[in-house]
Each structure stands twice: as structure tokens, then as C-alpha cells.
Amino acid sequence: MKLGFLTACLPQRSLEDIVTWAKSKGYEALEVAAWPALGNRPFTATHLKAESFGSGDVERVQTLFRQHGLTLSSLAYYDNNLHPDPVLRRDINQHVLRCIDAAGLLGCPTVGTFVGRDPTKSVKENLRVAEEVFKPIVDRAGEKGVKVIIENCVMEGWHPDGYPGNLAYSPELWEWMFSIGLYLNFDPSHLMWIGIDPVEAVRPYLHRIPHAQAKDVQLFPERRNRYGFFGKTRERDNPWDVGWWRYRVPGLGQVDWVRLIDAMYEGGFDGVLSVEHEDPVWGGTEDKVKTGLEIAHRTLRPLLVR
Structure with a gap:
């Protein structure tokens, strides 16, 4: 198991800068952000331009990683593949295909994205549509020797009432994903x-998890007594502020990393564990983000076998 991080937390830095810094801090892999230029959306970045990726780019990126002894674990483009706007949906689907093509050229084993959701349709209706949407994506991935991995993020901020906006949040839905050729980018x-207990949830599915993310969460049950499970409604100016929990870097939340990593080793996981930094305490400035990544490294590195 190697320790890496998702580069989206450093959107202003070049890939060359990030690779150099990651190596100096003891990281072994990078999950490279490959969103198209989308403006100022949070937690997105463009460190690899899949839409114009060619042979010269392949040589540059492979040489960069080889010289620093790092692994390119995945290309990351997490967006709503079931977007209700058909034009936007088509654009998103096409960019996933471009990421698969770039990953194939690089020898990168995985491309990460979301299933997403059309909030105007029921879950069952969405799943039927998704089977059609993902068939050409899965087929292209198979042709290129790449696995499409879906993060189990709830994406509640995508739904107008805070309900799941990404239909990949539970083991029941993972089994459906696996049945159509998708894999899981597991995030506890x-x-x-x-x-859901992430340790018990992960055990049966490790054979379908080629890549995992490391993010922690801090829960405030006393606040849930006010807002309920679905979080703020009347007071929810920020769609991502549910009011009773927040993401943290590993070691500053309530995930039992010792128990989880032990279960992953026991189940045979030997992929990359990639820190996804969305911690509001250690965010806001580049220095804080880097400190958060160092905290994550200090937490996780002692638990991984060299």
C-alpha cells in the first residue's frame, strides 16, 4: 500500500511543483486532478489537460513522475454524469472519456468520477439511465486497460434539499455499480x-477497490439534535454546510484508521491510499493546506507497511 494525495487541494500550483513537494514530504503517489477549466469551483483543479493531451504530454508527465520516484495512481474528474441538463451531461461524459484516453496513454490504472444524479428523477429511474450512460464509458475503459472508479461521496450539496446527489453512497449501490463494470474509490x-461502519462495509468488497481515499470526518451529535440527520434547512446558505459534521484530514476526526487499514491489509488491498484534503480548519491558504497534508502523512505513514 502506498500513500498519496489528490492534487485538487493545491489548484494554483503546477503539477511539477506538486510532484517535487510531495516527494520532499515522503508521499509516494499522486491522484492527479484533471477537471477542465471550470472557474472557481471548490476542490477542483486542472493539473492535467485531458482534452488536449498528446504524445509530448505523455513523455513530460511520465518523466516527471519517474524522476521523482512517484506513482501516478489515478486521474480525477469528479462530476455529475447524470446531470439533468442534457448538454452539460454530454460534456461531462465526454470529458470522462478523454480522461480515460489520457490514462491509457500514461499507463495510469484508474480514472475517478461520480455516478451523480438527476434530482428530478427517482433513484430507480436514475439507475436505469446510468446503465445506459456508463456503458460506453466502461467499454472505452476496457479498451484502454483502465478501471473507472467511483467515489462513494454523498454529494448532498448537489440536491436542492440535501439528499444524496451521487448514487454511490452505500454498499447496496456499490453492488449495482460493480454489476455494470464500475469499481469503487473507497472513502470512509x-x-x-x-x-455505516466503514470497516465492516469495506471487508466484502476489497476485490472491487483498486484505489482508496483517506479523508476523516468530525461529528457533532449535539448539533444533530437541532437539525436532524439531513442537516440545516432554513439556515443553510451554503449547500455543503449541513451543520452537524465536517471533513477533516486523517487523524483529526473519528475514523479508526488503525482498524480500517488493518482490515484493508487483511483483505489484500495493495493499491494507493490517497489523502483527499477538504479540511476547513487546515484550508484557505496554501501553507495551511500543506500543513494539513503533513498532518495526514504523520497519521497514516506509520500504519503502512514499507
């Missing part, structure tokens, strides 16, 4: 706040 933090 999302399971904690919806009441």
Missing part, C-alpha cells in the same frame, strides 16, 4: 456520517 469519511 462519507460512511461515518450516514451511520
Whole structure:
């Protein structure tokens, strides 16, 4: 198991800068952000331009990683593949395909995205649509020797009432994903706040998890007594502020990393564990973000076998 991080937390830095810094801090892998230029959306970045990726880019990126002894674990483009606007949906689906093509050229084993959701349709209706949407994506991935991995983020901020906006949040939905050729980019933090034990949840599915993310979560049950499970409604100016929990870097929340990593080793996981930094305490400035990544490294590195 190697320790890496998702580069989206450093959107203003070049890939060259991030690779150099990651190596100096003892990281072994990077999950590279590959969103198209989308403006100022939080937790997104463009460290690899999949839409214009060519042979010269392949050589540059492979040489960069090889010279620093790092692994390129995944290309990351997490967006709503079931977007209700058909034009936006088509654009998103097409960019996933471009990421798969770039990953194939690089020899990168995975591309990460979301299933997403059309909030005007029921879950069952969305799943039927998703089977059609993802068929060409899964087929292209198979042709390129790449696995499409879906993060189990709830994406409650995408739904107008805070309901799940990404239909990949539970083991029941993972089994559906696996049946259509998708894999899981496992993140324990999302399971904690919806009441699922991530250790027990991960055990049966490790053979379908080629990549995992490391994010922690801090829960405030006393606040849940005011807002309920679904979080703020009347007072929710920020769609991502549910009021009774927040994401943290590993070691500053309530995920039992010792128990979780032990279960992953026991189940045979030997992929990359990639820190996804969305901690509001250690965010806001580049220096704080880097400190958060160092905290995550100090927490997780002692638990991984060299």
C-alpha cells in the first residue's frame, strides 16, 4: 500500500511543483486532478489537460513522475454524469472519456468520477439511465486497460434539499455499480456520517477497490439534535454546510484508521491510499493546506507497511 494525495487541494500550483513537494514530504503517489477549466469551483483543479493531451504530454508527465520516484495512481474528474441538463451531461461524459484516453496513454490504472444524479428523477429511474450512460464509458475503459472508479461521496450539496446527489453512497449501490463494470474509490469519511461502519462495509468488497481515499470526518451529535440527520434547512446558505459534521484530514476526526487499514491489509488491498484534503480548519491558504497534508502523512505513514 502506498500513500498519496489528490492534487485538487493545491489548484494554483503546477503539477511539477506538486510532484517535487510531495516527494520532499515522503508521499509516494499522486491522484492527479484533471477537471477542465471550470472557474472557481471548490476542490477542483486542472493539473492535467485531458482534452488536449498528446504524445509530448505523455513523455513530460511520465518523466516527471519517474524522476521523482512517484506513482501516478489515478486521474480525477469528479462530476455529475447524470446531470439533468442534457448538454452539460454530454460534456461531462465526454470529458470522462478523454480522461480515460489520457490514462491509457500514461499507463495510469484508474480514472475517478461520480455516478451523480438527476434530482428530478427517482433513484430507480436514475439507475436505469446510468446503465445506459456508463456503458460506453466502461467499454472505452476496457479498451484502454483502465478501471473507472467511483467515489462513494454523498454529494448532498448537489440536491436542492440535501439528499444524496451521487448514487454511490452505500454498499447496496456499490453492488449495482460493480454489476455494470464500475469499481469503487473507497472513502470512509462519507460512511461515518450516514451511520455505516466503514470497516465492516469495506471487508466484502476489497476485490472491487483498486484505489482508496483517506479523508476523516468530525461529528457533532449535539448539533444533530437541532437539525436532524439531513442537516440545516432554513439556515443553510451554503449547500455543503449541513451543520452537524465536517471533513477533516486523517487523524483529526473519528475514523479508526488503525482498524480500517488493518482490515484493508487483511483483505489484500495493495493499491494507493490517497489523502483527499477538504479540511476547513487546515484550508484557505496554501501553507495551511500543506500543513494539513503533513498532518495526514504523520497519521497514516506509520500504519503502512514499507
